[in-house]
Amino acid sequence: MTDLLPTRWYNIRADVPFELPETRFEGGSPPAKDGPMTSPRLVAQNMSPMPNLRIPEEVRAAYRLWRPTPLRRARTLEAALKTPAKIYYKYEGTSPTGTFKVNTALAQAFLLKQDGVKRLTTHSNDGYWGSSLAFACHRFGLDLSIYLLRGTLDAQPTRKVLMESFGADVQDGARTVGEAVSQALVTAVRSKGDIRFATGFLTDYVLLHNTVIGLEAEAQMQLEGATPDVIFACASSGANFGGLCFPFLRHVLAEEAETRVVAVESAACPSMTRGRYIYEHPDREALSPQFKMYTVGRNYQHPEGHLGSLIFHGLSPLVSALVAEDYVEPMAVKQTEAFAAGLRFLKAEGILPAPECAHAVHAAIEEAERCREAGEEKTILVGISGHALLDTRGYRALRDGTLEDLIPTDDEIKAWLPEGAWDDPENFDADSTYA
The missing domain is CATH 3.40.50.1100 (Rossmann fold)
Structure with missing residues (x-):
């Protein structure tokens, strides 16, 4: 029997065909490798030029508690949608905590x-x-x-x-x-x-560790004799998105494939679709370095009635760069759409998607419906990053009719962003306090 559990993580930095923006540190120099926010081994992974980094055997042994995770074809959902498209999903909800994290x-x-x-x-x-x-x-x-x-x-x-x-x-x-x-x-x-x-978010090594998801999915799809035409994965900070999509994106970067890769965010925190691509701090108090990323600003305040997750203000610098260079397509989904799609997925496939990945499910269903209207036989891959069995608030609100779409105005986003970033993001970068 083929062992589908990867022995190495995939480092997309080694294959990116353009220069990635540097991280900006206070004073201009990186902190010590053994400081409170760093680790010599994790820093080494972030800086590695190698495309494949060995997974320690102790970590692989722990992964074996639940990995490899299932890749399944959503045949019941396909039938319900009456679509000629084939829908596959990679399910991370079998982990000890029900999530890819x-x-x-x-x-x-x-x-x-x-x-x-x-x-x-x-x-x-x-x-x-x-x-x-x-x-x-x-x-x-x-x-x-x-x-x-x-x-x-x-x-x-x-x-x-x-x-x-x-x-x-x-x-x-x-x-x-x-x-x-x-x-x-x-x-x-x-x-x-x-x-x-x-x-668990933003930094390159977080996305690196999660590539076990996409590496498994790629091998599993090969066993099915299938290749995805389009991949949908939710994206807030980008950890789940990078984990599923990076192993497939390496073929796009090498011009060996034309797979559409779609990062699906919440319309309540629209960093990619309505934010700005600037240098910003991940944390509110600006204790961390500045990263160039799509963001709605570190002063972002998520609305109290928002239950759809995906509420971090900024997107991973790696994923942000891929969006900026048009290798990744951004998309925003409302929480009412997400939870309705999640409920539809539950009734068809017996899995209640976590709030964040329900956004990607909505996008996949829309694509399958377009295939039905066009009579097009596409292969769709969607990431189910975890289950919602410990977080049913959004589904309950949908059932009770109290779920609302809480979408920020342009004025709110402008106020959350650093001064000048909304109107002139390029000059804001030049004026950065860490430049």
């Missing part, structure tokens, strides 16, 4: 443990990342503190139970993801090296 959580926990670290601190929006890192820290013997968004514990008490069951210390109170990131960063900085910050 465990892929990088295990890698980071192991590598930080190798660096001699004993305690980590992190942020978490809806608990998916927090529970994943809690599992990974338990696996490799690390302590963990988690800062959650205000109200998350009340809305999703099962997530707190899961995190604490793995031994994590959980606190809430942050108003935005950026604020939660700042709280975790401050804890790491004040520890003077005793505590390290870990993140």
Whole structure:
């Protein structure tokens, strides 16, 4: 039997045919490789020129608890849509925490443990990342503190139970993801090296670790004798998107394939479709470096009634560059559309998609319906990044008729962005305080 679990992660930086924007650090120089926000081994992965990086055997052994994850054809959904298109989905909900985020959580926990670290601190929006890192820290013997968004514990008490069951210390109170990131960063900085910050989004190594998703999917589709014409994956910071799409994009970058690759974001946080491509800090307090990315600004405030996730203000620098160079197509979906599509997927395939990937499901269904109208036989691949069994609020609101689309105005986005970025993003880059 073929072993589909990859032995190496895929590093797309090695194959990008254009120059990537540099990260900007305060004072102009990168921090020490063993500072509170860094790790020698993780920094080495970020800087590696190699296209394939070995997965440590200890991490592969942990992956084997649930990987490889299923690639399935959505035949019942195809029949319901009466489409000639073939719809495949890569399902990450079989992991110990029901989400793809465990892929990088295990890698980071192991590598930080190798660096001699004993305690980590992190942020978490809806608990998916927090529970994943809690599992990974338990696996490799690390302590963990988690800062959650205000109200998350009340809305999703099962997530707190899961995190604490793995031994994590959980606190809430942050108003935005950026604020939660700042709280975790401050804890790491004040520890003077005793505590390290870990993140499940934005950085290159996070996307690298998640490429096990796309590497498996590519091998599984080859066994099916199928090649995707179009791929849909949700994108907020870009961790899931990069994980599924980067292994396929390498063939597009090499001009060996013409696969359409679509990054689907929330219309409530439209960094790609309505934001600006500028240098910005990931965290609200500007403690972190500046990355060039599509963003609606670190002062972004997600609306209280938004339940569709995908609410981080900025997109991964790697994914942002691929969007800017037209290798990736951006698309925004409303949360009412996303949850309706997720419910449709549940009734057809028996899986309740996590709120974020329900946006990609909507995009895939729309594409399949276009194929029906055009009589076109396309092969569609969609990423199901996890299940929503521990986060049914949006589906409940859809059922009760209380779900609303909360879309920011241009004036709101302009106010969230740094001064001058909305009207003249290129000159804003030139005037950056870290230039």
